[in-house]
Amino acid sequence: MAKEVYRFSAGERFVHWCHGVAFLLLLFTGLGVLVYAFQPAMNIFGGIQVTRNIHRVVAVLFTIGMIVGFIGKGQGARQMRRWFKDVINFGNDDFAHAKNFPIEFFGGHKPFPPQGKFNGGEKLNSMFTILGTICIVISGYIMWFASGPSLLLQWAYPIHAACALFMAALLIAHLYLGILHPDSNQALKGIFTGWVPAKFAYEHYEKWYNEEAKETIRG
Amino acid sequence: MARKMVFVDTSLCTGCKACSVACKAWNDLPAEKTKRITSYQSQADFTPNTWTYVRFREEYKDNKMHFNMLKLQCFHCDDPACMKACSSNAIYKTESGYTLVDREKCIGCGYCAANCPWGVPKIDEATNKMYKCTGCIDRVENGMKPACAQICQPGAIQFGDYDELMPKAQARVAELQLTNPKAHLYGDNLMGGTTYVYLLQDRPGAYGLPLNPTTPISLTLWKDIVHPLGGIAIGASAAAITAGVIVNLVRGNYANRAKNIAESHDEGGK
Structure with a gap:
């Protein structure tokens, strides 16, 4: 077996999958309400009214999962807070990496400065996701609980739809990089088991590898 | 009528x-x-x-x-x-x-x-x-x-x-x-x-x-701008990953990947 380093704690994986599964369910059920052509597909849940309720139940579970994932003194929650702090801290090295992103996306390679635990591209994806999630959660609860016509409710609709559609576009690219991209999909194992190939970690996150990851090496 | x-x-x-x-x-x-x-x-x-x-x-x-x-x-x-x-x-x-x-x-x-x-x-x-x-x-x-x-x-x-x-x-x-x-x-x-x-x-x-x-501006924004732009973004993303897979195939990156991983097994990682 190739050598591996520990990348994602159980807490990080929990929040990732909580987010991922909830997002897919919410996207699917939400499209049933938003787009007329999707409505017939909602029969698999037992019709549009059941779907609307599923959307709300999943939304609540999702919100609780996110809050639980970030608060508390456990190692997982600490990791999530660290991720948050990391990704909103976007420096020159991150920019240099993100600039090369289109080249890497299509399978090319151009050297970039050593990256921390999260590289520039991942930081951008994370920031879009954080912003989109906060906006979609707030606008969603407004749509659920606001009564009567109001500016607040009227503006919640385009914000909710914009977050859903653009995060769906982001998700497509995320799935590609995680599953289909011949280089970056080496990380896929990490989000299931926590461990990624050491060589891959060194090549993609040199700074993080030298400062932290190499201490965890196994295999 | x-x-x-x-x-x-x-x-x-x-x-x-x-x-x-x-x-x-x-x-x-x-x-x-x-x-x-x-x-x-x-x-x-x-x-x-x-x-x-x-x-x-x-x-x-x-x-x-x-x-x-x-x-x-x-x-x-x-x-x-x-x-x-x-x-x-x-x-x-x-x-x-x-x-x-x-x-x-x-x-x-x-x-x-x-x-x-x-x-x-x-x-x-x-x-x-x-x-x-x-x-x-x-x-x-x-x-x-x-x-x-x-x-x-x-x-x-x-x-x-x-x-x-x-x-x-x-x-x-x-x-x-x-x-x-x-x-x-x-x-x-x-x-x-x-x-x-x-x-x-x-x-x-x-x-x-x-x-x-x-008609509320928010409604026009939602139906006439957010929806078409969102559709374009999803379409563009899907097109980009399709192109990504094809380009990677043509470049031989999938074949190289298998080789690289085999090598890293031999080397035992870094």
């Missing part, structure tokens, strides 16, 4: 509320417990079972009390915000100028209710369906007047073909303006032109009506 019009002449209204009773009778809507809201007003707002009611405002001018009485119902806009907001294709226009809801399609999401500038559509939480004034389309299409127009004793609710009734409404405004310069029509140039057009004797605000009701 020719475009219809209902002309609500507030200068003739006596505030008897027979219109709201006739509406309930014809449309088989159950009575609701009412209470005094203000003045003679007994209904605060539309409900799924109350599609028309009379709003009363008392105003004092020169020590004289004036009733501003207004029979309210769906305006049946030519360019309705509710129809634009509806995600279920449940709201539609008839040739005769009516804005109607197909309750087979309606899912009760409330997008219409949130975006109507007059707050007309109401969602019945029990059935998850929207209810509002139908303009008595079932009567109109069978050659009868809407129930409210039929019952109105002082003739404050007049019904007819748009082309015939509009000149009469304008003549009535001209007549009133001789003694009341504030008299004007309300609705004829709003939301693409409404089927229910009012003669008001004072500014719209005096009746609790919005001066310039419009």
